[in-house]
Every structure is written in C-alpha cells, then in structure tokens.
Amino acid sequence: MPVTKVLTAGIGECDLRDIAVYRQRGGYVQLHRALTTMKSTDVLDAAEKSGLRGRGGAGFPTGKKWSFLPGQIPTRYLVCNCDEAEPGTFKDHMLLEETPHLVLEGILLGAYGIGSHHAFIYIRGEFKRGYEIFMKAVADARAAGFIGKNVLGTGYDLELTVHRGAGAYICGEETGLLNSLEGKRGEPRLKPPFPAIAGLYGMPTVVNNVETLAYLVPILANGPEWFSAVGTERSKGYKIISISGHVQKPGNYEVPLGTPVRELIEIAGGLFPGRTLAAIQPGGGSSACIFPENLDDPYDYESLAKAGSMLGSGAFLVLDDRTDFVQAAYNMVRFFAHESCGQCTPCREGGHWLETVLHRFVQGRGLHSDLEMLHRVSGTITGLNLCALGDSIEPFLKSVLKRFPEQFEARIQTVAV
Ligand SMILES: Cc1cc2nc3c(=O)[nH]c(=O)nc-3n(C[C@H](O)[C@H](O)[C@H](O)COP(=O)(O)O)c2cc1C
Numbered sequence: 001m002p003v004t005k006v007l008t009a010g011i012g013e014c015d016l017r018d019i020a021v022y023r024q025r026g027g028y029v030q031l032h033r034a035l036t037t038m039k040s041t042d043v044l045d046a047a048e049k050s051g052l053r054g055r056g057g058a059g060f061p062t063g064k065k066w067s068f069l070p071g072q073i074p075t076r077y078l079v080c081n082c083d084e085a086e087p088g089t090f091k092d093h094m095l096l097e098e099t100p101h102l103v104l105e106g107i108l109l110g111a112y113g114i115g116s117h118h119a120f121i122y123i124r125g126e127f128k129r130g131y132e133i134f135m136k137a138v139a140d141a142r143a144a145g146f147i148g149k150n151v152l153g154t155g156y157d158l159e160l161t162v163h164r165g166a167g168a169y170i171c172g173e174e175t176g177l178l179n180s181l182e183g184k185r186g187e188p189r190l191k192p193p194f195p196a197i198a199g200l201y202g203m204p205t206v207v208n209n210v211e212t213l214a215y216l217v218p219i220l221a222n223g224p225e226w227f228s229a230v231g232t233e234r235s236k237g238y239k240i241i242s243i244s245g246h247v248q249k250p251g252n253y254e255v256p257l258g259t260p261v262r263e264l265i266e267i268a269g270g271l272f273p274g275r276t277l278a279a280i281q282p283g284g285g286s287s288a289c290i291f292p293e294n295l296d297d298p299y300d301y302e303s304l305a306k307a308g309s310m311l312g313s314g315a316f317l318v319l320d321d322r323t324d325f326v327q328a329a330y331n332m333v334r335f336f337a338h339e340s341c342g343q344c345t346p347c348r349e350g351g352h353w354l355e356t357v358l359h360r361f362v363q364g365r366g367l368h369s370d371l372e373m374l375h376r377v378s379g380t381i382t383g384l385n386l387c388a389l390g391d392s393i394e395p396f397l398k399s400v401l402k403r404f405p406e407q408f409e410a411r412i413q414t415v416a417v
C-alpha cells in the first residue's frame, strides 16, 4: 500500500503541538537554513523545481504563481487559506490541529519565498479547536524568535496575522477571502486583476492552501528533486486524500499522486461486505463522478480531467450500490445554492431552481418535464459566473443523471393529485 508519511509523519505518535517536540524532530531547521543561507529567490526556485501544485483545488503550479508578483513593488502579502469548506475535505484542519508548527513553518517559508514581511492565515470560523491550537503554536514560535522583528537575528522582519472566518464557503475562494480579510462582504472579485497584481489592500498577494505551504518544509529539507521524483509526469509529489463515504476506514491518507483509484479504496479499508461500487466523487463536492471503469486510473490531475472529473482538493467520496443518487444530487446542489453569494444570475437562479426541481424528485413528485428541464438547465450555469462556485453546481448532478437515469425516473409522480 502506498501510504506515505510526509506531512502526516509523527501524527498520532507524539505531540507535535509541543514546540520542543517539533524542534527535536527537525522543526524550524528549514526556516533557519532559509533565512541564514538562502536568498528568497532560492526558496521560489525550490518550489518551482519541485513541481508542487496548489493543493487547494485548482492545482496551479506554486512557484509559477509566486513568479507573477511584480518585482518593482516591495510590499506584498502571503495569505494561507485555511477555510476548508469543500464538501468531503478534512485535511487542512487536521494539519492545523495535529501539526500546527509544520503549517506555521510552511507559512513563514512561503512568506520569505515571495519576499513578504506580513503573512496572514484565514481560518474557518468553525475550526475553534484548530484555531486555539494554532494560536498557542504562534505564541510559542514568537517567543522562540521565529516571528516578529529581526527573525532569528537575521534582520528579516515577518509579522503574522491570524484571522477567523465566519463559516461561509465562498470565503474560501481567494478573492472572496481577501474581501473578507479586509472586513468587506465575502464576495469574489472580478478578475483580472488577479491577486498577484492587486490582492489584499490592493497590494500584490499570493493565496496558498495550508497543505501547499506545509509541503515547502519537506521540499526544502529533502530537495526539490526528492519531491518531483514521486508522482506522475505532471502531477508531482504527495497529496493527502480525505477518503469518506462507503468505506470501512474513512480518514486522511497521504499517498504519492498517481496512486491507482482502486488502491485508494483499499487503503481506506475497502467497501463493506456484500457491496459493490457505484461511483466515486474524486475531488470534492464540485467534481463530477467517476465510475468502476475508472478503478485502474491513476489518481492525478490529468487522468481525472481525462475521465471528465477533477482532483480538486483531494476529497474522495466512495458511493456503493445502496446510494440514493437523487437524494445525493439534491444534497450537493442544495449546498451550493445555499452558499452562492448571489452576485451572478446563473449561479444564484440556476442553483435555486435546480434545488427546487430536485426537491420534487426527492419527494417522489418529479414531473416528466422536470427530467427534461434538469438535462437542459444543468448546462446553462457553468462558465457563466464570476467564480468557480457557479461551475460547481452541475458536475455531480450531470454525471449521476446520465449514469443512473432510472433512479430519477422512479421518482416521477405517476398518480395525478
Ligand atoms: C467556492 C470556492 C471555495 C474555495 N475554498 C477553498 C478553501 O477552503 N481552501 C483553499 O485552499 N482553496 C479554496 N478554494 C480555491 C482558492 O480560490 C485558491 O485557488 C487556493 O486557495 C489557492 O491555493 P493553492 O494554489 O495553494 O491551491 C476555493 C475556490 C472556490 C471557487
């Protein structure tokens, strides 16, 4: 089984929340080494060479994203995205709670890598425990001289602001997050300009996911080649996959990218006895399903895109033959309709109407014309909105409507009322 322990090393074995324990295991050595022996551009080069891609959903190459920052503007910000609200995703708050110093060291390295003197972390409001654990880690790191003026006597100043969100999924979208950080409504911005040009308070900004930033620590410790040697041609390194649904041992599993889909199910204890696989939603609530014929596909960005889905945040939902796909599609659509910020008509209205129609099916009151409408409407929302939330409403519904039409047909009302 390809389960690996990189970011997850030591979790469950020792108390990594204790700064002394974290340091005994080599913690903060990379920060010290970077600040004393490396230029910030060396950190950027390492991120680029490693092939690390963003673990927050879009999979954008991290080093490349950093390189978009305009050189002539010295004020720039790093923002760590710990909003983690994608349905089925539970890796970032696990890292925050179990290994907060690794998350912190990753943020500090990222900030140094982009030449920033002020980093931010946006923590989902519901993560109270993670927030408290992280605040203690920040206090301990500050006392040890890793944050603040003249970090470790190197002359480099680095401030950190910890911000708690209030539980809106849309505040995970990077520009919604930046608005929220500025104290405005958490509504996505029109792009361009992208955050690299005009982000937080109008200044060049990089937004990176918790897991992305945490990987900077082992990448610097082992070298970018160590990371890029693992995975597939364009999907490099390791990834924490949040496996849930109809498996016997759901949980977070760290594996090399490219691990076959079948093995991910086996790692999580396999299906329940007597059950067969119906579908997998492989990349969070926003992704379309893949099916048993994809079991031997590698779990990587390219293969999942080829299969009509995506890797997203790495939330892997296994659905067996007892799944009610009408109810599942309704739940998924209802979530996105509820979380829509309402700025774009296709997202706001489309989500609402799909939810209304699907609710009729859930109650066994679907109409023949509804079925036709579901096919028609699901196809008029994607690509027409300000942000990717609008594009997230349809994929699951479309994929299960096509694959399991009989489940929808069975909910059509046959008796006139
Ligand atoms: C509706 C929506 C919600 C999102 N939520 C998150 C989130 O909770 N955490 C996250 O890291 N990225 C989230 N993203 C992606 C971010 O916009 C952004 O791409 C990411 O934080 C960049 O980090 P990365 O390059 O390290 O992946 C979300 C995107 C959308 C459209």
Ligand code: SF4
Binding pocket: 170, 187, 188, 339, 340, 341, 342, 343, 344, 345, 347, 348, 385, 386, 387, 388, 389, 390, 391
């Ligand atoms: S797509 Fe939806 S969530 Fe995104 S900005 Fe438009 S209305 Fe808001």
